Amino acid sequence: MAQSHAHDDHAHGDHHEEGWFLKYFWSTDHKMIAKQYLLTGMALGVIGAYFAYVFRMQLAFPNKPVPGYGLVTGSDYNALVTNHGAIMIFWVAMPVLIAAFGNFLIPLMVGCDDMVFPRLNRLSYQIFLISAIVLVSSFFVEGGAFGGAWTAYPPLSAKAEYNLTPLGPTLWLAAVALEFVAFLLGGINFVTTAMNSRAPGMRALDLPMAVWMIVIASILFMCSVGPLIAGAVMLMFDQTIGTGFFDPDRGGDPVLWQHLFWFFGHPEVYVVLLPPLGFVAEIITTFSRKRLFAYKTVLYTTIGTGILSFFVWAHHQFIAGVDPRMSNVFSVTTVLISIPIAELCFVYIATLYAGSISFRVPMLWALAFIAEFLVGGVTGIFLGASGADIYFHDTYFVVAHFHYTFFPIAIIGTFAGVTYWYPKMFGRHMDETLGKIHFWVTIAGFNGIFIPLFILGAAGDHRRIFDYSNFPELASPELQAMRVFATVSLLVMLAVQPLFAWNFFRNMWKGKVAEANPWNANTLEWQCPSPPPHGNFNPMPEVYRGPYEYSQPGRADDFWPQNSPT
Amino acid sequence: MIESFILQASSYASQIDALIWLIVIITGVWFFAAEGIFFWLLWRFRARPGGAPARYIDDHEEHVLKYKWIEIPHRLILVCDVVLIIGAITVWSDIKLSMPATDETVRITAQQWAWTFQHVGPDGQMDTEDDIVSIDEMHIQVGKTYKFELMAKDVLHSFSVPVFRLKQDAIPGRVITGWFQPTITGEFDVQCAEICGIGHGIMPARLYVETPEAHAAWLANPTHYLAYKF
Numbered sequence: 001m002a003q004s005h006a007h008d009d010h011a012h013g014d015h016h017e018e019g020w021f022l023k024y025f026w027s028t029d030h031k032m033i034a035k036q037y038l039l040t041g042m043a044l045g046v047i048g049a050y051f052a053y054v055f056r057m058q059l060a061f062p063n064k065p066v067p068g069y070g071l072v073t074g075s076d077y078n079a080l081v082t083n084h085g086a087i088m089i090f091w092v093a094m095p096v097l098i099a100a101f102g103n104f105l106i107p108l109m110v111g112c113d114d115m116v117f118p119r120l121n122r123l124s125y126q127i128f129l130i131s132a133i134v135l136v137s138s139f140f141v142e143g144g145a146f147g148g149a150w151t152a153y154p155p156l157s158a159k160a161e162y163n164l165t166p167l168g169p170t171l172w173l174a175a176v177a178l179e180f181v182a183f184l185l186g187g188i189n190f191v192t193t194a195m196n197s198r199a200p201g202m203r204a205l206d207l208p209m210a211v212w213m214i215v216i217a218s219i220l221f222m223c224s225v226g227p228l229i230a231g232a233v234m235l236m237f238d239q240t241i242g243t244g245f246f247d248p249d250r251g252g253d254p255v256l257w258q259h260l261f262w263f264f265g266h267p268e269v270y271v272v273l274l275p276p277l278g279f280v281a282e283i284i285t286t287f288s289r290k291r292l293f294a295y296k297t298v299l300y301t302t303i304g305t306g307i308l309s310f311f312v313w314a315h316h317q318f319i320a321g322v323d324p325r326m327s328n329v330f331s332v333t334t335v336l337i338s339i340p341i342a343e344l345c346f347v348y349i350a351t352l353y354a355g356s357i358s359f360r361v362p363m364l365w366a367l368a369f370i371a372e373f374l375v376g377g378v379t380g381i382f383l384g385a386s387g388a389d390i391y392f393h394d395t396y397f398v399v400a401h402f403h404y405t406f407f408p409i410a411i412i413g414t415f416a417g418v419t420y421w422y423p424k425m426f427g428r429h430m431d432e433t434l435g436k437i438h439f440w441v442t443i444a445g446f447n448g449i450f451i452p453l454f455i456l457g458a459a460g461d462h463r464r465i466f467d468y469s470n471f472p473e474l475a476s477p478e479l480q481a482m483r484v485f486a487t488v489s490l491l492v493m494l495a496v497q498p499l500f501a502w503n504f505f506r507n508m509w510k511g512k513v514a515e516a517n518p519w520n521a522n523t524l525e526w527q528c529p530s531p532p533p534h535g536n537f538n539p540m541p542e543v544y545r546g547p548y549e550y551s552q553p554g555r556a557d558d559f560w561p562q563n564s565p566t
Numbered sequence: 567m568i569e570s571f572i573l574q575a576s577s578y579a580s581q582i583d584a585l586i587w588l589i590v591i592i593t594g595v596w597f598f599a600a601e602g603i604f605f606w607l608l609w610r611f612r613a614r615p616g617g618a619p620a621r622y623i624d625d626h627e628e629h630v631l632k633y634k635w636i637e638i639p640h641r642l643i644l645v646c647d648v649v650l651i652i653g654a655i656t657v658w659s660d661i662k663l664s665m666p667a668t669d670e671t672v673r674i675t676a677q678q679w680a681w682t683f684q685h686v687g688p689d690g691q692m693d694t695e696d697d698i699v700s701i702d703e704m705h706i707q708v709g710k711t712y713k714f715e716l717m718a719k720d721v722l723h724s725f726s727v728p729v730f731r732l733k734q735d736a737i738p739g740r741v742i743t744g745w746f747q748p749t750i751t752g753e754f755d756v757q758c759a760e761i762c763g764i765g766h767g768i769m770p771a772r773l774y775v776e777t778p779e780a781h782a783a784w785l786a787n788p789t790h791y792l793a794y795k796f
Contacts, residue, residue, distance in 0.1 A: 248739025
């Protein structure tokens with residue numbers, strides 16, 4: 001009798017009781033794994049931001065002790081910029097945008113109870129956590145952390161006699177490889193769940209754009225990561241057992257690594273770009289009460305962008321010593337990728353037309369994403385045009401361009417997603433006023449950091465230099481003033497982030513209780529309770545229409561949930 | 567644009583700067599148009615009490631609007647892209663794909679963390695007894711066209727002269743050739759633009775573009791460089 005009762009409890013997920021360890025650490029529930037990824041990613045974001053603080057302070061006030069760090073040496077500086085880049089891309093953008101939101105949103109948005117492979121999902125997070133620990137540990141080994149840039153070009157990354165960090169590069173590579181395993185496992189789940197577990201009635205073209213984007217991103221990741229993993233294994237052999245895959249003295253070729261790395265590295269940009277593009281589609285439709293303009297165009301354009309992204313990688317190598325004739329081909333493909341990306345921007349802008357736009361905090365972030373990403377997009381043309389790249393390559397212009405794409409992706413996209421889905425994740429609301437203060441200061445700070453860097457790059461500042469006083473043309477007081485301005489902007493931006501942390505953590509317990517559908521949105525995740533119980537839906541939903549049927553004429557409400565029969 | 571930040575000191579610097587201007591104008595028009603329409607829509611269709619509700623755009627209207635919002639801009643961007651590509655490839659081909667008749671050769675070797683420049687001596691031939699080798703100082707004559715041979719001893723480096731708008735990575739095991747023609751005299755920065763280890767930030771060199779007389783004076787006074795001779 002007792003046994004059959006226990007069995008009953010399991011059958012009804014909402015009565016499910018678990019111990020602390022099972023619930024928070026060993027959970028197979030997609031929502032808990034999403035929160036694990038989100039919090040781990042945010043914690044590593046704090047580390048990445050701290051690194052940025054230290055090296056920006058060194059650039060603005062060279063060779064003065066940095067409060068909270070101390071004196072920054074050349075090797076410290078290299079390790080900090082290297083790991084800032086690696087952490088922000090692999091341990092912040094990837095876990096938060098793809099893994100956290102993918103895990104949280106896909107089962108809820110397609111209307112099922114969990115991922116198809118829940119235990120694979122749990123394993124994915126655990127491997128990710130190990131990769132993060134391996135990475136952080138590399139700072140505490142003999143010689144210190146790897147400092148050969150996040151691109152890890154050999155021979156510098158391959159030989160300890162050149163990089164002077166005997167263990168750092170190997171740990172760094174191991175961490176990156178583990179992290180890729182984690183995301184391969186996650187990606188399998190995302191694609192399978194979105195394809196196989198959709199609620200009855202939900203066609204592929206009824207999927208919310210956020211799901212499509214995460215699925216396409218996962219496929220791009222799977223297709224591109226193979227060559228890099230092969231390269232990473234070869235590089236690790238070069239480091240540890242003395243093979244010569246990338247060693248010209250022994251028949252290897254250092255440029256081979258660059259091809260393998262960028263064959264992955266460029267699609268990777270779109271891997272992290274697509275999920276926030278999906279969030280933005282959800283948010284701007286909700287807060288302008290409009291149907292997404294040209295759903296199929298968005299979808300096909302995104303797939304086209306993804307395919308084209310496999311044919312542009314060598315634009316990172318125009319002047320790297322590859323055959324200069326090859327640059328012509330890659331310049332053409334790179335400049336052409338402006339067409340689908342511009343199209344996506346136009347679609348989002350067109351969605352606002354004839355809407356009724358309310359500027360809530362998630363909407364502000366989503367709109368900022370569009371406005372700022374446009375800057376990143378157009379400045380990319382300067383670098384994709386091979387003739388102009390001769391000058392801009394490896395200058396701060398590249399750094400500024402990259403951050404105008406990546407900051408909207410990783411930071412603005414994250415804040416957009418977190419502020420939008422927070423009521424669903426935690427069942428409570430964040431504070432709107434604090435959210436707006438945080439938004440405006442962050443955006444002002446961000447532009448204050450990177451606009452000067454465009455100018456510095458145009459004036460010839462080359463990258464990864466810890467002290468410009470050795471270069472008479474770059475040591476002028478005007479240029480130094482811009483470096484100081486960028487650093488002060490960073491300090492302002494960082495200073496306001498505790499406000500977000502307060503808003504985020506405090507309102508988990510103290511915030512205004514959120515109803516199931518606080519934004520009057522259509523997609524399925526808003527049709528279950530906030531926060532969703534174990535098993536998500538009761539009863540399971542059935543789908544009757546697409547995700548963006550807002551403001552249908554003849555209806556009392558200006559929204560029409562996907563699962564509403566009438 | 568770039569010329570207002572840094573001098574143009576080579577024959578092709580103005581070509582690159584002109585290409586950058588072309589990109590500034592084309593992308594600038596698109597950028598300001600897109601941002602302008604974006605912010606105008608935000609203003610025009612902001613929700614306000616008593617304001618018009620959002621209007622549902624059905625499939626038919628969307629099909630019509632798509633022409634205006636996507637297909638026309640799509641074609642216009644394609645035209646702009648062709649212009650940009652022609653500009654980019656023209657400049658690239660002139661600088662990196664062609665090798666004009668050169669007057670002299672200079673050999674540049676990068677290593678952690680110094681530059682070695684091997685200049686031809688009075689006999690005008692490379693790899694002869696009278697070659698002149700200098701460390702972190704490159705001496706060339708204004709107006710002459712130089713062929714450079716770029717090498718690296720250990721890791722990747724990148725030979726970058728911002729006033730020339732010249733940048734080229736150096737790869738161990740390879741000799742990469744290219745050219746430049748200085749057009750004004752002066753003393754300029756040489757950078758290493760590819761991360762090359764803990765001394766990457768302290769790998770500057772100086773470039774001296776000299777009149778033939780000044781160059782002859784430098785050649786005539788071996789104390790300037792004799793210490794480096796191997």
